[in-house]
Amino acid sequence: MAFMRPEPGQVLHFSEDPAIERFVPHVAVTSTLTEPYVWAVDHDRCPDYWFPRACPRAMAWPGPRTTDDDVVRIVGAGCGQRVHAIEYCWLRALMEVRLYAYRLPADGFAPIGDPPHAVVSRDPVAPLGPPEPVGDLFELHEQAGIQLRVLDNLWPFWNEVTASSLEFSGIRLRNARR
Template identity: 50%
Template sequence: MLPRPGELLHFSEDPGIERFVPHVARTARQPEAYVWTVDALNAPCYWFPRQCPRVCSWSDTGPRVHAVEEAWSDTIRTTTLYAYRFAATDFEPFGERPHAHVATHAVAPLGPPIEVGDLVGLHRDHDIELRVLPALDGHFEEVRASGLEFSGIRMGNAGTGPGGPFAVRR
């Protein structure tokens, strides 16, 4: 699930969002309120349950690798994830080396959300190696030292498993 030309995506486990309003995320490192989206390069880093810790790495010449903890395997296989499409013109790149795009005003998706489907299969279909490891710590240190482009997402949840302190209670 990648954005079409001129579009950006937001991934969510909630299929009922009609309007996205800027907010300060609990995990935010900045005080400004935003609506967050990603482009084609960064979209694969969000093909996971929201709270799942993961390390994503890539280069222009080598394979893309995403690593997760074993404790999250079942949750990855059973989570239903949705992609919301947005016009890229409503967003600005975020940061010096943009990893996301943000809006400071409320935005409506271009249409209903699209169910992403099999998250493991999606990685396979896009030639992304999905590594399942006992723990992420060592791998994350190796990736950070390697010089590869990388993203460590929800690393505060590493070692906690799906039922950890940030689990979504339904």
């Protein structure tokens, strides 16, 4: 499981559907973009998707402009370099989800976002092989050295992270408690 990352020349698409034979560009329901894409992630952004699809999550890690004080205050001293947070009500889903990784050829994919948070293709893409079960998401986080926090509510953590010098990503936050 520690290798649930793309190999050179690959990107990954994570899904709870183990029967996708071809990825067809579409406009994601959650996207503000109107152009249809096939979405995938590179090596560095894979951990963002080690969750059930609908699970809200807030993630933070140091970047080139991050202060030591923010790392200690938010990530914690001696706690690794990356932290992911979810809410307690998503804990069971995280334990029980059957998540699959599809390996896709990196050719034809281009970074999207500033800074880039994913890679996209405008063309249909066939997986390089059958989907691989991702397995135990807790173990995957542990092996990657990623701190996984379970909180009553994501918003206080999210507000601290977004006001800090850390790099961050929030996915499916509309599903978080208000």
